[in-house]
Amino acid sequence: xxxRIKNFSKFQHFKDRxxxxxxxxxxxxxxxxxxxxxxxxxxILVALWLIASEDxxxxxxxxxxxxxxxxxxxxxxxxxxxxxxxxxxxxxxDIELISDRYxxxxxxERRDRGETxxxxxxxxxxxxxxFASFWGQYPxxxxxxxxxxxxxxxxxxxxxxxxxxAAQASSDAWRKDSGQFIPNPATWINQRRWEDELPxxxxxxxxxxxxSVFAGAI
Numbered sequence: 123x124x125x126r127i128k129n130f131s132k133f134q135h136f137k138d139r140x141x142x143x144x145x146x147x148x149x150x151x152x153x154x155x156x157x158x159x160x161x162x163x164x165x166i167l168v169a170l171w172l173i174a175s176e177d178x179x180x181x182x183x184x185x186x187x188x189x190x191x192x193x194x195x196x197x198x199x200x201x202x203x204x205x206x207x208x209x210x211x212x213x214x215x216d217i218e219l220i221s222d223r224y225x226x227x228x229x230x231e232r233r234d235r236g237e238t239x240x241x242x243x244x245x246x247x248x249x250x251x252x253f254a255s256f257w258g259q260y261p262x263x264x265x266x267x268x269x270x271x272x273x274x275x276x277x278x279x280x281x282x283x284x285x286x287x288a289a290q291a292s293s294d295a296w297r298k299d300s301g302q303f304i305p306n307p308a309t310w311i312n313q314r315r316w317e318d319e320l321p322x323x324x325x326x327x328x329x330x331x332x333x334s335v336f337a338g339a340i
Contacts, residue, residue: 124214125183125184125205125212125213125214126174126177126181126182126183126184126212126213127170127171127174127182127184127211127212127213128182128210128211128212128213130174130180130181130182131182132145132147133145133146133171133174133175133182143175144171144172144174144175146171155210158267158268158271159207159208160207160271162200162204163203163204163207163208166194166196166201166204166208167204167208167211169193169194170184170190170208170211170212173185173190173193187201187202251273251274251277252273252278252280252283253269253270253273253274255280255284256273256280256283256284256287256307257269257270257307259284259287259288260287260307260310261287261291261296261301261304262301262304262305262306262307263307264306264307265306265307265308266307268306268307268308269306269307269308269311271308272307272308272311272312273311276311276312276314278311278314278316282316283316286315286316286317286318287316289320290315290318290320293320
């Protein structure tokens, strides 16, 4: 098999029987990779642990994509996206996905019952959506994966965000104590802080609205 559960002996180590359960340890509560998973991928991971327990070789191997899609009741595109996000818990014999019909570098057209389903490739999803520009401009660079996840969820207007960063970077709050009070980037995005109205900007807009950094941006 090309994909299997990493360290599967931790979940089930019996050699002479296959119980209808797997072990789940409490240390997952302190695993940051687990907490960063969105709901769909987390649900699929738990199901993969259970499916892997059916491997007759007891190596934690998973069946092919077609069978996995059926067992999980998901489309192949959903499965492949989840597998890409679950690399922390999976082992691969090669660098290819379990389905040779799904390619990362080009869209896929799959005809099923006379319909055409164009799957969006992971490569397209990772294309520049403005996050790289945001990350290059934001003065506090910590927890980049969390920031990128928040960015993809919020999908803010890049021009407005960059203007907000430039304005807030000159504010007393951000300049105080060498930037100690600058929010973490993920927090800034999740709280939509580009919508904050700085006191000095509000005063400026009151006297000369045309000079606002946000004039014409919204």
